[in-house]
Amino acid sequence: MFLLSQLLRIILVIFILCATATSFSQKLSDATVENLVKRARENTNNSDSLKTIGTQTLAYATKNNLVLGQMEAHFMLGYAAYLKGKFKEAILAFDKGIDKAPQDPTTYPTAYRLLKNKAISYVRLGKPDSAQVIFKEVVDLTKERKDAKNHALALNDYAIGIKNKGDYSKALEVYARTMELWDSLGVDKYKTSLLLNIGLAQNNLKQTDRSIQTYHEGLTLAKKYKVDRDIYRFYNNLSVNYNIKEQHDSSLYYSRKTADYYRKNNSGAAEALAYQNMGKAFMGLEQKDSASYYYAKAEKSYKSTDAKARLGELYYLRSINNRKKENYTAALHYSDSAINIFKELTLVANLKDTYDQKALILEATGDFKEANSYIKAAKKIEDESYKTENVEKLNEIITKYQVEKKDDQIDALHSQKAIYKSTSFIVGVASLVLLSIVIVFWVRNKNSKKELETLREELKNYKETAVAENALTLIHLKSKAVLNTKELLYIKSDGHYLEFYSQGSAKPEIDRNTLKEMTERLTSEGFAQIHKSYLVNLDYIRIINSTKLMLDDGTWLPLSRTYKPKLKETLLHTAAT
Incomplete structure (x- = not known):
């Protein structure tokens, strides 16, 4: 009986301790904090x-030792600094909130928001690599918590x-996965951010x-x-795009709405972006002084x-405006400033556009050789980044969002694949393709030899019959x-x-x-x-x-199959006249 009594007491103590621990873990916030959070939202x-x-x-x-309340407070202070464009201050506040986070499921949503906004602040600060590390951490955290909405x-x-x-x-690929997640959850509300980024x-x-359209x-x-x-x-983004489309009145309409909204809400960085778009619209309307003002x-x-990245974009636009004003010294200064920022932040798309802009300024000053070097640098970036398959893939994601595929179409595709995967079909097709290739190469080689002999004969006739004129022909x-x-x-x-040899x-003479x-x-x-x-000048062709x-001086030049008939025609015509 005594042992039973002792056992019951132990169980009661354990129960009280567990209840106290549970109460403590939940005592992270209270009604007052919840009301303050509601006001903040x-x-x-x-x-x-x-x-x-x-x-x-x-x-x-802090006074009531409410951990979640402290985390929420640091989030509010961080986001207030973010809206002002004080990104370093925002990061410090978010960090303080993250440091307060205990290993408790109830604090996870706030910890998630603190981490996410810290990463976004690093982006605005011009430190994309630091931001990506944190974004990856957020992706892993949401996956670990099986939080599908925040994972998307x-x-x-x-x-x-x-x-x-x-x-x-x-x-x-990541955008496509995100769209699939929202579709699986049946949630449209949060697609707004995704559509913004796809746009x-x-x-x-x-x-x-x-x-x-997006x-x-x-x-x-x-x-x-x-x-x-x-x-x-x-x-804001519609304002940007209507400027690109040279529909500057539409751009002004949207940028003014944006500027008014952010001015009323005292959001300095966003308001400045609206002014930048207004300046761009006025520049498109050839009102250069108004553009300079904004x-x-x-x-x-x-x-x-x-806002370092934004400053780079602004320098790029000020470079254009000064070029249009024919103030080339200022234009070069702003383009160089933009290039330095975009290189530092590795913003390749912006760098490409600024290289093109600097080339135009250099052309206007008569420095064609230096201009061409920047055109080549811009082309290299374009070749590496702007691929046709990327355009098609992006449009495919949007199409999936707009139109659902029918089950019978999918079934039809599966049945077609079954036919094409059969061994006999593959062997048969491969044999036909190989035979076709052999025949094509044999015919092409035969025709090429005949064509080459004809060309050489025509060149010989041209050399024998062409008469040099005494008058000089000059190109200005x-x-x-x-x-x-x-x-x-x-x-x-x-x-x-063009390079004229x-x-x-x-050295060649260079001309646009x-x-x-x-x-x-x-x-x-x-x-x-x-x-x-x-x-090429036909007079100088030797072989x-x-x-x-x-050519006569030993220079070898490429001869394209596409232009062989034209070369033959020119040789015949010139020799005949």
Whole structure:
């Protein structure tokens, strides 16, 4: 009996301890904190109100040792600083909140928001690599917690950093996964952020019309679910795109709405972005002084905050505006400042556009050689980043969002695949393809030999019958150089420029022009196009081979199969006349 009594006492003590522990774990917040959090969410876009509520929450939660309350307070203070554009201050506040987080499931939602917004602050601060590390942490955390909704949101944020690095293929894979997650959850409300980012990617891939369509779809959802934050983000991005479309009045309409909203809510960084878009619209309307006025307002705000990436974008626009004003010294200064920022932040898409801009300024000053080097650098970035398959994949994601595929279409595809996968079918097709290739190469080789013999014969006839005219034919280039066509060996196309190689000259003359225009001008002077990038003086051809030809000075030039018939026609015509 005594033992039974002791056992009951022990069980009662354990029960009380467990109840106390449970009570403590739940004693992270109280009704007062919850009311303060509710007030903060009602003022989510007003930095001053958030700061006041955050200070009140922190004082109360600290006094009463309420851990979740302290975390929420640091989030409010961090987000208030973020809205002001004080990103370093925001990161410090978010860090304090994260440090307070215990290993308790009830604190996870707040810890998630603290981490996510810390990463976004690093993006705005111009530290994308630091941001990506945290975004990946958030992705892993939400996956570990099996939090599908926040996992989709985290994937969306993570993809932005991948896209900004120029890896569109990987970013689009993440966007596709995110869209599938929202579809599986049957949730449309949170697609607004995803559609916003897909629209940005479409814009980077020069799909402006599709981007505008995506923004309007997202805007419809944001208005339906009253997501004010995303409504004005869509307004901002529509302003950007209508500037690209040169519909500057529409751009002003959206940027003014955005500026008014952020000014009322005292959101300095967002307001500055609206001023930047207004400046761009005025620049498009050829009102350069008005553009300068709004650019100056935006620059003042950016410099007082930590918005480095935004400052780079603004320098790029100020460079354009000064070029249009023919103030080339200022234009070069702003383009160089933008290039330095974009290199530091590895924002490849922005860097490409700024290289193109600097090339235009250098052209205006007459420095064509240096301009061409920047055009080549921009082209290299474009070739690596803006792939056709990325455009198609992005449009496919949107199509899946807009239209559901029918089951019978999918079944039909499966049945087709079954036929194509059979061994006999594959062997038969492979044999036919191999035989076709052999026949094609045999015929092509035979025709090529015959064509080459004909070309050589025509060149011989041309050399024997062509009579040199005594009068000089001169070409006046845009670079002010004057060339004698009788001494001109060949012309090479290099981007937006042509290189003119003359007899006895060590270096080519460079001029901004097209090979098409030169071909039209010089065909009657004994020149023929032999490749998409080469125009040659027939007088200097010594040897013709199947894929190249040699000039009298030993220079070998490529001979394209596409232009062989044209070369033959030119030789015949010139010899006949």
